[in-house]
Amino acid sequence: MLEEIKYYRTYDPGQPIMFEGDEMQFLASVVTGSVKLSRTLPDGRKQMLGLLLPSDFIGRPGRKNVDYDVEAIQKVTLCCFRRKPFEAMIEKTPHIGQRLLVMSLDELEVAREWMMLLGRKTAREKISCLLSLIARRYASLHLKSIGGRQSFEMPISREAMGEYLGLTIETVSRQMTSLRKDGLIEIAGSRTITIPDLAALMAETGDYIEAPMMNETHSLTQHRV
Amino acid sequence: MLEEIKYYRTYDPGQPIMFEGDEMQFLASVVTGSVKLSRTLPDGRKQMLGLLLPSDFIGRPGRKNVDYDVEAIQKVTLCCFRRKPFEAMIEKTPHIGQRLLVMSLDELEVAREWMMLLGRKTAREKISCLLSLIARRYASLHLKSIGGRQSFEMPISREAMGEYLGLTIETVSRQMTSLRKDGLIEIAGSRTITIPDLAALMAETGDYIEAPMMNETHSLTQHRV
DNA sequence: CGTTACGTTGACTCCCGTCAAGATCCGTGG
DNA sequence: CCACGGATCTTGACGGGAGTCAACGTAACG
Numbered sequence: 157m158l159e160e161i162k163y164y165r166t167y168d169p170g171q172p173i174m175f176e177g178d179e180m181q182f183l184a185s186v187v188t189g190s191v192k193l194s195r196t197l198p199d200g201r202k203q204m205l206g207l208l209l210p211s212d213f214i215g216r217p218g219r220k221n222v223d224y225d226v227e228a229i230q231k232v233t234l235c236c237f238r239r240k241p242f243e244a245m246i247e248k249t250p251h252i253g254q255r256l257l258v259m260s261l262d263e264l265e266v267a268r269e270w271m272m273l274l275g276r277k278t279a280r281e282k283i284s285c286l287l288s289l290i291a292r293r294y295a296s297l298h299l300k301s302i303g304g305r306q307s308f309e310m311p312i313s314r315e316a317m318g319e320y321l322g323l324t325i326e327t328v329s330r331q332m333t334s335l336r337k338d339g340l341i342e343i344a345g346s347r348t349i350t351i352p353d354l355a356a357l358m359a360e361t362g363d364y365i366e367a368p369m370m371n372e373t374h375s376l377t378q379h380r381v
Numbered sequence: 382m383l384e385e386i387k388y389y390r391t392y393d394p395g396q397p398i399m400f401e402g403d404e405m406q407f408l409a410s411v412v413t414g415s416v417k418l419s420r421t422l423p424d425g426r427k428q429m430l431g432l433l434l435p436s437d438f439i440g441r442p443g444r445k446n447v448d449y450d451v452e453a454i455q456k457v458t459l460c461c462f463r464r465k466p467f468e469a470m471i472e473k474t475p476h477i478g479q480r481l482l483v484m485s486l487d488e489l490e491v492a493r494e495w496m497m498l499l500g501r502k503t504a505r506e507k508i509s510c511l512l513s514l515i516a517r518r519y520a521s522l523h524l525k526s527i528g529g530r531q532s533f534e535m536p537i538s539r540e541a542m543g544e545y546l547g548l549t550i551e552t553v554s555r556q557m558t559s560l561r562k563d564g565l566i567e568i569a570g571s572r573t574i575t576i577p578d579l580a581a582l583m584a585e586t587g588d589y590i591e592a593p594m595m596n597e598t599h600s601l602t603q604h605r606v
Numbered sequence: 607c608g609t610t611a612c613g614t615t616g617a618c619t620c621c622c623g624t625c626a627a628g629a630t631c632c633g634t635g636g
Numbered sequence: 637c638c639a640c641g642g643a644t645c646t647t648g649a650c651g652g653g654a655g656t657c658a659a660c661g662t663a664a665c666g
Contacts, residue, residue: 362423
């Protein structure tokens with residue numbers, strides 16, 4: 157059914173997909189790559205509002221204009237649906253609407269989690285949050301346990317980290333150095349991160365109780381990840 | 382249809398409705414009053430994540446636990462639906478699901494707007510945003526134009542303002558005083574706010590271009606409100 | 607009255623933003 | 637292979653904005 161109205165588009169890293177206020181003729185689903193949503197104030201201050209990964213959805217039924225910039229981070233393939241037929245299909249196929257509902261509720265949850273981070277966390281906590289988030293995502297992607305030592309490639313630049321966390325690039329860099337000096341992370345070539353002890357890093361996020369006598373495995377299991 | 386599975390509950394101002402992690406046996410719609418969603422870090426830092434007004438919805442289909450605290454601000458009446466029958470009804474009645482989808486997309490939009498505020502705006506800009514937001518809401522509620530002088534009762538305390546904006550109560554207070562001294566707002570009894578010139582206040586939000594020669598009406602109409 | 611919650615103001619500190627200079631990495635071309 | 641230039645990242649010095657701690661007003665209510 158959806159087959160009939162879909163087509164594919166690809167974008168290179170750094171390429172804009174659409175701008176705030178644009179009228180979008182299609183809705184889309186991310187097939188490969190990653191996409192960032194952001195918004196910029198007139199004076200240039202920029203805040204990333206969301207990070208879309210494969211299976212995430214762009215656009216909303218019933219409204220033509222997007223209210224943020226959309227940009228490809230890595231090479232991206234979108235599966236696009238023309239608006240009119242897609243909206244008609246939602247009417248006829250409740251299952252799709254229900255799927256979209258669950259997805260948008262998930263995004264809402266993520267956005268609210270991020271509000272807590274942006275509004276109340278310190279720079280060190282923000283960086284720790286982001287790093288352990290990515291570490292856990294990589295671990296689950298590669299089916300590894302989140303217990304021991306692990307490495308990954310940082311998918312975004314320092315600048316993008318700043319935009320995501322509501323920090324300047326200099327503060328990001330300084331906090332990375334600080335975490336490195338404290339032995340919580342290791343950095344090779346500025347993009348390759350190694351985390352010797354994820355539990356220790358997560359203790360810096362502010363999300364967990366400062367427990368004096370709690371072993372590491374325990375601290376990982378008693379809270380949701 | 383919904384009639385058969387619904388019942389009402391009321392809560393007094395300040396009364397908790399549920400706590401983070403609670404299992405909720407019902408979903409609900411706000412009938413009267415206002416409700417705040419918030420989350421607290423282990424060390425006590427608190428961030429408001431959402432403000433629900435009449436017609437807004439609490440809870441999500443397919444998940445039992447809430448992931449934030451829910452609290453009544455003013456006297457609140459909820460229309461509650463038992464979970465099981467409600468979820469069954471969504472299956473059978475696509476229209477309800479579509480309605481929920483639109484509502485959750487609206488909430489997502491608000492949450493992202495707030496991320497911009499929390500991550501990048503100064504204390505003065507945050508306060509200005511909140512005040513002009515409330516002013517516009519009151520104006521549209523009472524069907525007044527948003528051009529001239531207008532007054533309203535601040536529905537929340539300084540503390541709640543701080544939780545909403547990611548600020549301390551002292552900073553909130555100081556910025557209110559500063560805006561008052563600059564003639565942008567007038568304060569009577571700490572809760573009654575008068576805005577002599579909404580456009581002037583909105584110029585402090587950071588959302589608009591610092592335009593040297595732009596008349597007020599124009600500045601109000603050229604951007605979305 | 608006194609008590610308690612709420613709000614304001616002041617003094618001080620410190621985290622983070624700003625400005626500026628280096629350092630490192632990387633692709634291109636001589 | 638090395639030189640050059642540009643982007644990216646790091647580091648330092650400095651200042652300001654917002655948090656912290658504390659005292660003082662003010663309003664509501666018994």
